[in-house]
Amino acid sequence: MSRVIVIGGGPAGMMAAITAAEAGSQVSLLEQNEKLGKKLFITGKGRCNITNAGEPEAFFANVVTNPKFLYSAFYDFDNRAVIRFLDETGCKVKEERGSRVFPQSDHSSDVIGALKRRLDRSGVKISLNTAVKKIMTQQGANGITAVTGVVLADGSELAAGSVVIATGGASYPSTGSTGDGYRFARETGHKVTDVFPSLVPFTVKEDWCRAMQGLSLKNVAVVFRNDEKILYKGFGEMLFTHFGVSGPLILTASSFYAAGRAGRDGPIRAGREMTKLTGHHEAILSVDLKPALTTEQLDKRLLRDFEHNNNKLFKNILPGLLPDKMHQVMLALSAIPEGKKVHEITREERSRVVKLLKNLEMTVTGVRGLEEAIITRGGVAVSDIKPSTMESKKVKGLFFAGEVLDTDALTGGFNLQVAWSTGHLAGYSAHVVNEGNAFNY
Numbered sequence: 001m002s003r004v005i006v007i008g009g010g011p012a013g014m015m016a017a018i019t020a021a022e023a024g025s026q027v028s029l030l031e032q033n034e035k036l037g038k039k040l041f042i043t044g045k046g047r048c049n050i051t052n053a054g055e056p057e058a059f060f061a062n063v064v065t066n067p068k069f070l071y072s073a074f075y076d077f078d079n080r081a082v083i084r085f086l087d088e089t090g091c092k093v094k095e096e097r098g099s100r101v102f103p104q105s106d107h108s109s110d111v112i113g114a115l116k117r118r119l120d121r122s123g124v125k126i127s128l129n130t131a132v133k134k135i136m137t138q139q140g141a142n143g144i145t146a147v148t149g150v151v152l153a154d155g156s157e158l159a160a161g162s163v164v165i166a167t168g169g170a171s172y173p174s175t176g177s178t179g180d181g182y183r184f185a186r187e188t189g190h191k192v193t194d195v196f197p198s199l200v201p202f203t204v205k206e207d208w209c210r211a212m213q214g215l216s217l218k219n220v221a222v223v224f225r226n227d228e229k230i231l232y233k234g235f236g237e238m239l240f241t242h243f244g245v246s247g248p249l250i251l252t253a254s255s256f257y258a259a260g261r262a263g264r265d266g267p268i269r270a271g272r273e274m275t276k277l278t279g280h281h282e283a284i285l286s287v288d289l290k291p292a293l294t295t296e297q298l299d300k301r302l303l304r305d306f307e308h309n310n311n312k313l314f315k316n317i318l319p320g321l322l323p324d325k326m327h328q329v330m331l332a333l334s335a336i337p338e339g340k341k342v343h344e345i346t347r348e349e350r351s352r353v354v355k356l357l358k359n360l361e362m363t364v365t366g367v368r369g370l371e372e373a374i375i376t377r378g379g380v381a382v383s384d385i386k387p388s389t390m391e392s393k394k395v396k397g398l399f400f401a402g403e404v405l406d407t408d409a410l411t412g413g414f415n416l417q418v419a420w421s422t423g424h425l426a427g428y429s430a431h432v433v434n435e436g437n438a439f440n441y
Helices: 011-023 038-046 056-061 067-076 079-088 108-121 180-187 248-261 295-308 314-320 324-334 347-358 414-434
Strands: 003-007 026-030 093-096 100-103 125-127 132-139 145-152 157-159 162-165 196-198 202-204 216-226 229-240 244-246 283-288 360-367 375-377 398-400
Touching: 003 011, 003 145, 003 157, 003 180, 003 414, 011 026, 011 108, 011 162, 011 414, 038 108, 056 067, 067 414, 079 093, 079 100, 079 108, 079 414, 100 108, 132 180, 145 162, 162 180, 162 414, 196 248, 202 248, 216 248, 229 248, 244 248, 244 360, 248 283, 248 360, 295 314, 295 347, 314 324, 324 347, 398 414
Parallel strands: 003 026, 003 162, 026 125, 162 398
Antiparallel strands: 093 100, 132 145, 145 157, 196 375, 202 244, 202 360, 216 229, 216 283, 229 244, 283 360
8 A cells, every 4th residue: 555645744734644544545744843733833822723613604705815716625624524523532622702713721732632642543654853855756658747755855765646735834934834835836847826924913104103012902993905995994903013013903904915915806705805005015004993983973072071171181181082002192193282281172183183093094014024924825826736636737646735725814713724624635635546546637
C-alpha cells in the first residue's frame, strides 16, 4: 500500500491526515515545527474559535474570497460535523454570542489534544521538525503529470501516491507559516495570487488617534470608505493603538481593505459592500460614537446638557459624553478652548461637537504586516483546483487544503471551518487516489 503524505500539522493538515488514515490509507504527517497546531494554539487569544454554529447561508456570507469554491467542501464536512467530530474525540464545546463555538474549557490545547488523540488512534505517523524541500512529480506516457512523493530538507526522499499541501498561509510566520506552500504550488505549475495580510489592524495618519492608545470603544458604528465608495459598515467594538486602530470591527473591515488592494471586485451580501480601492490607497474610517441617537436627537441631548450645566466649563461636561482619554481629543478637534463655559458655546461650535460624535474620521494609510495578521488573503488560485476533491487540475494526486488556498473569511470561526472542511475533503480524496480509484481526469 502506497503512502499519503500530508505537509503541515495545522488544523487542515491534521484533519486531512485523520480522514485519509480512517479511510484506510497509510499516512505520514510532516510538520516542520517542534509540535502540532502551533498557530491553532494562539487562535482566539488562546481560546480557539473552532467554528460557527450558524446556518450554511451565514457561513458562505462570511467567506470573502471565492465562497462558491467551498460549496462541496462545506457540505461534505460542515460545522455540525466538526462539532460531532470533537465531541466524539472527548472535546466538549459551547456556543457563545454570534454563534461562535469554543471548547468548553476555553483552552485551545484541548482542541489540539483531541486532534492528536485521533491521529494516534488512526495510526498516522507524525514526523516533527521535518521540513519539505520539494514536491516530486513524474509525467507518464499518457502525458499526465502525477505526484510521486516529496524531498525533505535533508535530501532524503519519501514516496507517496498522494500528497496534501496544508502548509498554511504567510501570516504569523513565527508559527511556521513561511509561505512554503506557495512555493510548492508555483514549482508544480500552479498560479498563486497576490498575498496580503487580512484580519489585521489599520495604521492611521492622525496623531490624535495615538493619544488614545489602549482605549476600547464598545457599541460604536463604523463606515469604511474610499473615494466615497463604501467598503464596509459594521457595529461593535474597536481599540485605539500606538499605530492606529484595532479590535473586532477593524479586523473585519481590513478584509475588505485587503480585497481592494488585491484589485478585486466583490459581491454585495449580508450588508457588506466590497469594491476596489483606488488612488494611493488611503481610505477613510468614520466612527459613530453615539449610534443609538440620530444627529437631531444628539443635538437636543447636548442642548439639555448645556442647559443643566450652563455655568460649567465645556471640558467639565465631557465626562458625561465620552471616556476620559477622548476629552482632550474632542477639545482639540472641536477647537473649543478649555476655559470656555457652556453658555458661551456657539451654535456652530455645538454643531461641530455633534458632527464629531457622529462622524469621527480617521485616514487609514494601510494595514499592519503579515506578522500581525490573523489570516492571509490570496494564495493558490482556486481555478487550478477541483472544488469537488481539492485535487490539483495540473498534477494528479496533489491536493491543497486550508489557508494556502485563495479563500478567506471574516472572524467568528469561519476561517477554521474552511480549514476543517477543505482538510477533510482533501484527505478523503487523497485516500481514494492513493488506492487507485482515480477520479476523472
